[in-house]
Amino acid sequence: MQMKVSVIIPAAGQGRRMAAGVSKQFMLLGGEPILKRTLDVFLKEPSVSSVTLVVPEADVGAVSEEFGGGRGKLQPVVAGGRERQDSVYNGLLSLSADTGVVLVHDGVRPFVTGAMIREATQAAIAHGAAVVAIPVNDTLKRVSPGGIIEGGVDREGLWRMQTPQAFRYAILRRAFEKARADGFCGTDEVSLVERLGEKVAVVTGAESNIKITRPEDLALAEMLLAARR
């Protein structure tokens, strides 16, 4: 049986680390908004049934007009909340009840691939929840606010989380209901599912699947894009 795969792309952040006049998801990468590039990967991926963008309330009209919300796979654009978690929850509430798997993906991670999307989906079906990640290959140290090394951290078995994060719909719904009941605010959806005691599997992403949050990330992204052409 083919499960319905729905994607939520939260892009309601203010991009405070960019220090530019425009939110990071709307900054241009190779002449197109970063969010548009991210969105297009999911729209083109055959295994994906629907995609829901979550943007700041003030931007819902403009984004709907520019990106064509409500046409084809792209669902009507949803207004975000105060925190990322609130935004994803708003997106989750908008999904139809026949959804089998929900993927959550950062709006500012445009180098995601079809293979990552499919592998995360398959792992979520098999295990209940899965996240794209890469192993830590660098030596890690804990550094004081003054910039002096204070000690090391064992990197054995450590992975850096990326997105998409993928979940069976019922598990993600339960995870959000519990987090809201408990007043818990996590950094990502995986942290909510872990609180249920549910297993989360890891699938291997890529170094190039970067999150664009700082000016130097955008410079690297332009390089990655230029090299792909």
Next chain:
Amino acid sequence: MQMKVSVIIPAAGQGRRMAAGVSKQFMLLGGEPILKRTLDVFLKEPSVSSVTLVVPEADVGAVSEEFGGGRGKLQPVVAGGRERQDSVYNGLLSLSADTGVVLVHDGVRPFVTGAMIREATQAAIAHGAAVVAIPVNDTLKRVSPGGIIEGGVDREGLWRMQTPQAFRYAILRRAFEKARADGFCGTDEVSLVERLGEKVAVVTGAESNIKITRPEDLALAEMLLAARR
């Protein structure tokens, strides 16, 4: 007073993760050996006085011939030891006694910049020891060998170590003598200096200062290089 700055580039590893017939430092990046590209950054940097390559004993002759060991800033090529630490030690023993600051840099990190070299050198002069590093921006999780998440790690204050690592000559000598006396083998030179109880400062590197150890790193490196052109 201008301190003499000497650089040691250990490139004596076998590149087991590359699974190619040639050691990773001699693999081609944009048509040139990775090691040659790394070396050239240091040879072109005016603040650097001397550069010493450490390669597998069997390669000393070929590397000397190809890269011109003993000409200009480039010192005679040194034979490496069994572990990275042994190779750096061999390089250290070959330096002249008037060396003020020693930089150690991975042979397979060709995207180091002049600014990183100068900042690491200045921080070593100021603090005794310094390392180029970047803050961890990703959520980290500990993952079981079976690929299931076991728990989180607080990323606050965590940095990923890169190279160059820079040291006042006397401190690095003492660090090596103590490690050898104790039979201690560390992952890098910083770990040896920490055992002395000496401070190690951090200076900010860049995401693009990658270490090329796996096939996917080489693919990313080719992209970075292509985009620079």
